[in-house]
Every structure is written in structure tokens, then in C-alpha cells.
Amino acid sequence: MASDANVKRRFRGDGDISRIPSPLQHMETSNVEIGLNAAIVAVMDDEPVALVVRGEADGSGGIDGLPFGPFSPVEHRTLESGLRSWVAEQTGLELGYVEQLYTFGDRGRHAEPGDVSPHIVSIGYLALTEAGHARDLQRGTWRSWYHYFPWEDWRRGRPEVLSAEIEPRLREWALRPAVRTAPSRPVQRSDRVRICFGLDGGGWDEEKVLDRYELLYEAGLIEEARRDGREAALAWGTLPRLGAPMLIDHRRILATAIGRVRAKIKYRPVIFELMADDFTLFELQKTVEAILGPHLHKQNFRRLVESAGLVEPTGEVKTRTGGRPAKLFRFRREVLLERPAPGVRVKPARV
Amino acid sequence: MASDANVKRRFRGDGDISRIPSPLQHMETSNVEIGLNAAIVAVMDDEPVALVVRGEADGSGGIDGLPFGPFSPVEHRTLESGLRSWVAEQTGLELGYVEQLYTFGDRGRHAEPGDVSPHIVSIGYLALTEAGHARDLQRGTWRSWYHYFPWEDWRRGRPEVLSAEIEPRLREWALRPAVRTAPSRPVQRSDRVRICFGLDGGGWDEEKVLDRYELLYEAGLIEEARRDGREAALAWGTLPRLGAPMLIDHRRILATAIGRVRAKIKYRPVIFELMADDFTLFELQKTVEAILGPHLHKQNFRRLVESAGLVEPTGEVKTRTGGRPAKLFRFRREVLLERPAPGVRVKPARV
């Protein structure tokens, strides 16, 4: 066991781990790469957008991907700094707010059948950026995230694609027997469909973006599932295209990002990362609605934001709003230094 | 660029990424290992415990570590299954509930000065297990998590160690100038101390376990900081030992786990992963209190749990409780299939 000494050396000075059964012959994890992926979110003209980089070399128009690159421990001091440098290099954008989302590593996802190339472990990150600052890109495109997830777009009511395309196919999929994988308490396919998509009286949970995407992937209704060589739910030719596909597992990462933002603005003041320095309360509300979907009750929203001490008036007003001039506000950064630092706790008005 | 063809091949069939600047010469991420680490939590006799494996070969008693092992894409179908197999191999425990916590990869953490061994990227997982099921271990020990984080133990009021040892040293550290690293909006050291430790009238946020640990590490008050070769805040000899140290970055992972559990039981019914099949409401309350700390208002707790439909009576009672027999309840697994599936939303009674 050549690596054993190596391992011990790593822990020298802190004792020893030789009581841990030494199955360390697997210690060489060669053939593993760590990919850093950035889901960069902004809100432009009341539309939630993500920054994508397109591959167009083959003339077919290519496929969208998130900015990404491998982690190099030699050049990158931390995972996050590696991510920042990849994004800067590929798009010219200097990221502000960044948080880690999740690390994906399923074999078989984003791998072609018979592929022997290195296994990729993907670390997904969420970045939030202000629209104004986000316009000067060297490369890359801002695209509405509903371009990739049309079933998440509830701004004009329940999206058509749900009842027209998704529901009937999912219901059929739910009837077919599941391949048993996990042990213990099985969750019925039909239950999963019902919970994720709020069928049969269940409500739509706007945070379950990833769960819905994963379910569609499992059901073979998503283009990435075909690419990964999963058996099709139905003949692929008969399937509609449910949202635009992305490279590797990037759509999965974007789904995670959307779910996280939607959840997080409710308990942390991260919405302000998407705003300019000065803004009106209505602009703030529009931004929240761009992220969450349904409309909010205006007066209550104002009361909530102001009474929570999240903002302070700048003293200026913004005219030409189409009505009475709106007072301008700025984010009170001090709230970050106050206790729990709340978000904009909101429930959609009038479902 | 030898790896370029390699990279293209990986994305064959999905288009091309050649418009992404090809800095792919760094693609060989050799010298990176992925470590899978399990913070396994249970509650035994109203004490929150974690499963640790001790290294004792050098006779000094060794140092505790979490069950862990490297991810091997050849043997492990997924990251999580790799974790499960390492835990089973090292402790004999078959995990139930598992969730991913975070992926750590700072250079310089858990590395000895001048070390050229592979860089480790650590993926931390949280596992919850029932005390009864957790007693039959082949190897490993259950230890109170306050053994590693004495300042988190508020069960008997504010822990002594805070005012006696931690606060004065942190206040001193806050006065010293910070080494500027991050750009833009700097957060004052004193503010960080105040927020994390609830000084100067701020409240104690029991979820900020990781923030507090990281702060203590940065301030050089934690043994792992010395091990990693960071400059000491004070002469190391004069420092008390603040909690027991752990291998590599395991204490950081455990801190993340504690914070996550404390947060999660409030909005997801994960507390029941720690309970036996049948339990009294008082036992449930004791378990919640073991996780969260302060005492809860008994009647309100009962009302909350019952009205949320989280439990249903089994019809049996438990006698010999020292008073009137308590009705036994079981978790209503159906709530997992109902809409948002709430947790036990509780605020500590009477701070």
C-alpha cells in the first residue's frame, strides 16, 4: 500500500488515523476533475436573466452553457476565487455576491455511453449582480431563465406548457413501475409528481425548481436525459422540447440557483445585490416579483420593507414614473450588521 | 494543448465550446482529491452526539475525526453512495437520512507548511440517525458535540467559557488591524465578533455555529489554526484549549452540520429522523431542545406539533414517566407528501 505512508504524513502532528480501517488503496482518485460553474443572475427590465456562454463553432448555433472551468489548486487559492477568475476570463465580469450551491457528482449524468473521459464533479455557485453593472460584458449573453424553464414562468398565470405537455406525460410516467433503487421507504412516483408540480389540489411551491427539473429528467422528458443515454419515456420524436438544453449538467445547476434565490430572498436581504444603489420601492417590488413570480400586495410590501428597516430614503425622488414621483431609497447596509438580518418575507398576494 | 481534444470529446454531441476562451491547459487537475466526510448526528439521553473515529495508534490518545474517505468514481456510483460505503466500512453503521452540506477547498487549511501532498477538497455531509439504531457500532464513538464546541452549550445558561476565555481575546483581536483580502465593502472585525457572538446587546443566533468557528479560527484561538501554521493571536502557551480539535477540517464540517440541523428542524420535519418509531411529545420536545438549546414552552410546543399534523397518536401510552402516563405518537409520514412539509417552528421560550 504505497499511499499509506503518504496519508500518515498528511496527518502527522495531529495523531494518527491508523485505527480507521485503511482502505486507502483507493486514495488515488485520478480521473476526477472538479468543475466550477457559475449561475450568474440579474434582473433586467423586470426579467430574471442568467449569464450564458454559447458555443457556436460548429455552425449549428451550439448549445448554451454557464461560465465554468476546472478547479486548479495550483492557481486558485480557494474554490471561490477559482470561480471568479474563470468568470472574469470568460465573460469579463467581476463577480460581487457569490455563494456555493451544491456539488454534483452522479456518474452517468453528463457522460456519454462508453465514455472513458474523466469523471467530473461539478460545484455549482450562485452569483447575484446588478443589472447596470452587468451590461458591460466582453462575452456571453443574458438570457431569461424561463428560456430554460418555461414551466417556472407563472407571471401570466399558470404556464400553458404544464397542462399541455408536461402533466399528461408525467401522469403516464407515474403509472409505470419504478425501478427500485433506494431501499426503505419508497416514495411513489405519483406522489413525487403531485408534490413537485402541485397537482391534485396541491399548491405550486416556487422553490422546488430543482426537484421539478430532476423529475422531468428522470421521466426522460428533458433533452439532457436523452443525451445522457437514458431510456426515453416515449419515442423521442414525439416529445416536445421542454425548455432549451444546456451543456453538461448546467441546467441542473441553474435550477438549483433559481430555487436558492427564490428561497433566500425571503430570509436574507440578498435582493439588494440585484438593485442599483438608489431605487424606488416599486422597482424593488418589481425585482422581487421577477424572482418569485406572482404579484405582491403593494402597500403591504412597502410596509414590510420599511418597517423591517431594510431601506432608508435618500431624500431624492424619481420623476417621470408615470405618476406621482417616487421617493428613492437605498439599502441600509447596517442591517447586515444587525442581528439575524432578515429578507423580504413575502407571501404572494391572492393566488 | 494536449488536453484540448479531450475536452472537446467530452462535449461532443452537444456542440462545441470553443468560443469559451480555451484556457484549458489547466485541465489536468491532478493532485486534487475529493474527500467525503460524514457528520452523523443522534440524540442520546437528551445529549446531541456525533459519531467520531479516534486515531490511537501513537499512544497519545490521538485525535478525533469524522468517518471519511476519498471519493472513487470507479467504485462509487454517486458521491452520496461513496459516503455511505465509507461510513459502513469504518463504523458498521448503515446511514438513513443524508444530506450534503458544503464543499470546502481552501488551500492552507488542513495542510502542513511546506506540504506537497495532494490538495483535498472536502465534501461534508450531514446524516441523522435514531439513537436506538445507532448503538450497535462496530467502531467509533458517540461524543457530545459540545465536546468540540463548548461555547455552543447554552443548556445551563450562557456558557462560562464565553466571557471567561473567548470574549476578551476576540475583543483584543478585533482591535488589531485586519489584513485586507476581500475587495469592496469591508466588514469590521469588531462587527463580525459582535454579530457572531451576540455581544453588546445582540442576540445569540444558535444557527451561526460555523461563523463562530471560522471566526475563532481566523483569530487564531483554535488549535487547528496553529496546526495549519497560522500566526497565533497570542502566545499559544497562554491560550486555553477551546474545545477538542479534530482531524483536517472535520471540526469545520461538524460546525456546518450543527448549524444546518438547528436551522432545518425549524422548517422541515427532519427531527423525526432522530426519534424512535413511537415517542411521547415530551420526548420529542427534549430532542428538539437537545438540538436547539434553550427550553421550549411545553403546552405551546404540543399545540404546534399537533396542529401542524406532524404526528398522530398510536393509541398506546407510556407509563412510568413519573406522572400521568403519556400518550405515544408516531410521525405522520404522509406530511412528507403534503405540501410544503413544515418543521417544528419554534422560538425558544423566555430568553
Next chain:
DNA sequence: TCATATATGCTCACGTAGAGCATATTAATG
């Protein structure tokens, strides 16, 4: 049998959130 400890039911006060009404202040239009 009584003291005691726990289990369990019920009430009351209060703050917050959902909902809507009313008014203020501007721009656009004829």
C-alpha cells in the same frame, strides 16, 4: 392517603400579516 411530578386542555393578550379604502401628486391628453 397524600404529596408530587408529569400530561394535557383551555384561555387571553398581543403583534403581525393580508386585504382594502382613501388621498396625494404627478404626467398625458384634449
Next chain:
DNA sequence: CATTAATATGCTCTACGTGAGCATATATGA
């Protein structure tokens, strides 16, 4: 210039969740 429309902003009313405490039920143990 008067009118209309659109937004901004203040205020009220109500329902409900939650914190807190009182009261009662039913065991065990001295």
C-alpha cells in the same frame, strides 16, 4: 386649462399565529 390616468403613500380593519399562564387529569412513591 381641465380632465383623465397612473402611480405613490397613508391608514384601518380583521384574522390568525404565538407567547404566556391557569387549571385539571392521572400516574408513582413515601
